[in-house]
Amino acid sequence: MVRAHFTIRLGNASLPASAAQWVEDVEAARATARTIVQGLMRQHGGDPRLMEAAMVITDDDGATLLEMSFFDALYLPVEPVPDADRRRPRAPRKTAPLGLTAAFGPVRRLAGALGMRAPSLSGR
Numbered sequence: 001m002v003r004a005h006f007t008i009r010l011g012n013a014s015l016p017a018s019a020a021q022w023v024e025d026v027e028a029a030r031a032t033a034r035t036i037v038q039g040l041m042r043q044h045g046g047d048p049r050l051m052e053a054a055m056v057i058t059d060d061d062g063a064t065l066l067e068m069s070f071f072d073a074l075y076l077p078v079e080p081v082p083d084a085d086r087r088r089p090r091a092p093r094k095t096a097p098l099g100l101t102a103a104f105g106p107v108r109r110l111a112g113a114l115g116m117r118a119p120s121l122s123g124r
Contacts, residue, residue: 003060004029006036009067010053026065029057033066037073 002025007018019036023029033055044050050070057066 002026002029002065004032004065005058005060006033007056007058008040008053009056010049014056026057029066030068033057033068034073037068037070041070041074 001022003020004023005018005020008015021032023032037055041050053070055068055070055073056064057068058064
């Protein structure tokens with residue numbers, strides 16, 4: 001485990017507020033940085049200077065573990081990470097085959113509204 005400090009650098013200036021968080025390794029720090037950057041862009045995305053900013057990740061001693069530009073954090077593809085706590089996607093719903101039977105659906109609804117019975121294709 002590493003205590004990672006996340007600081008935003010814009011040009012030659014660093015924002016004075018730095019967030020620190022325990023992470024498993026550098027890859028976990030990278031994922032956390034991407035999440036922070038995406039959140040900042042949702043809040044302040046209209047400022048074009050942010051595309052020139054970088055997230056600098058250091059350890060408790062001040063050694064740089066990683067530096068990531070906001071552009072890279074937003075636009076580089078991400079490898080999916082398996083997460084046991086994540087909900088499994090639902091299977092797609094099975095839909096009735098579109099054919100002559102489905103085509104008669106509106107006719108049956110109209111016939112029902114008029115109190116009539118539409119002919120069945122199955123002979124029932």
